[in-house]
Amino acid sequence: GAVVSQHPSWVICKSGTSVKIECRSLDFQATTMFWYRQFPKQSLMLMATSNEGSKATYEQGVEKDKFLINHASLTLSTLTVTSAHPEDSSFYICSARLQGTDTQYFGPGTRLTVL
Amino acid sequence: GENVEQHPSTLSVQEGDSAVIKCTYSDSASNYFPWYKQELGKRPQLIIDIRSNVGEKKDQRIAVTLNKTAKHFSLHITETQPEDSAVYFCAASRSNYQLIWGAGTKLIIKP
Numbered sequence: 001g002a003v004v005s006q007h008p009s010w011v012i013c014k015s016g017t018s019v020k021i022e023c024r025s026l027d028f029q030a031t032t033m034f035w036y037r038q039f040p041k042q043s044l045m046l047m048a049t050s051n052e053g054s055k056a057t058y059e060q061g062v063e064k065d066k067f068l069i070n071h072a073s074l075t076l077s078t079l080t081v082t083s084a085h086p087e088d089s090s091f092y093i094c095s096a097r098l099q100g101t102d103t104q105y106f107g108p109g110t111r112l113t114v115l
Numbered sequence: 116g117e118n119v120e121q122h123p124s125t126l127s128v129q130e131g132d133s134a135v136i137k138c139t140y141s142d143s144a145s146n147y148f149p150w151y152k153q154e155l156g157k158r159p160q161l162i163i164d165i166r167s168n169v170g171e172k173k174d175q176r177i178a179v180t181l182n183k184t185a186k187h188f189s190l191h192i193t194e195t196q197p198e199d200s201a202v203y204f205c206a207a208s209r210s211n212y213q214l215i216w217g218a219g220t221k222l223i224i225k226p
Binding site for chain 2: 004032034043044046049051093097102105106108109
């Protein structure tokens with residue numbers, strides 16, 4: 001149980017285009033989902049916290065107009081990287097919190113490469 | 116601000132020996148401390164966690180200890196095996212179920 005999927009697993013796009021990444025909790029409801037960014041050989045950097053039905057809260061230094069987050073249901077959150085640039089290339093990982101617990105379960109990640 | 120320090124950054128142990136990874140946290144309000152294992156290019160996987168009302172928790176070869184007074188918690192892996200090789204992250208909770216992450220420890224098991 002507690003499986004989280006993420007789609008796509010990798011994407012290559014041209015500079016200036018927008019990319020949408022989906023995060024789904026497959027067998028549980030997730031009131032809270034989190035979006036992280038991870039650079040090679042580094043730790044996870046929390047970008048934003050997404051609560052179902054309300055606006056996401058962003059960490060300091062993360063541009064909310066560039067990284068649009070929507071959490072429309074208890075099983076789906078999306079991250080849209082708008083007007084992507086090469087510096088946005090990274091590994092993006094989502095996690096979903098199992099309701100009633102503190103535990104976060106992670107998706108497999110999406111590797112974004114912006115040319 | 117809140118932070119979690121993790122040591123060592125790299126740990127190399129002989130197969131069969133024990134490995135210990137240590138973390139300290141700054142936020143006295145933190146009450147949940149998970150440990151995740153991440154293999155190269157894969158998702159972090161929860162291996163054990165502990166809440167602040169418990170001092171120690173064990174699951175087969177893995178154990179976690181917590182010293183709330185010192186704001187210190189540690190991961191202990193006994194009888195290490197090659198498949199234990201990975202990067203391990205500690206984390207401490209903050210408000211809204213968010214986690215503050217350590218920098219990670221690369222564990223290498225030598226055959």
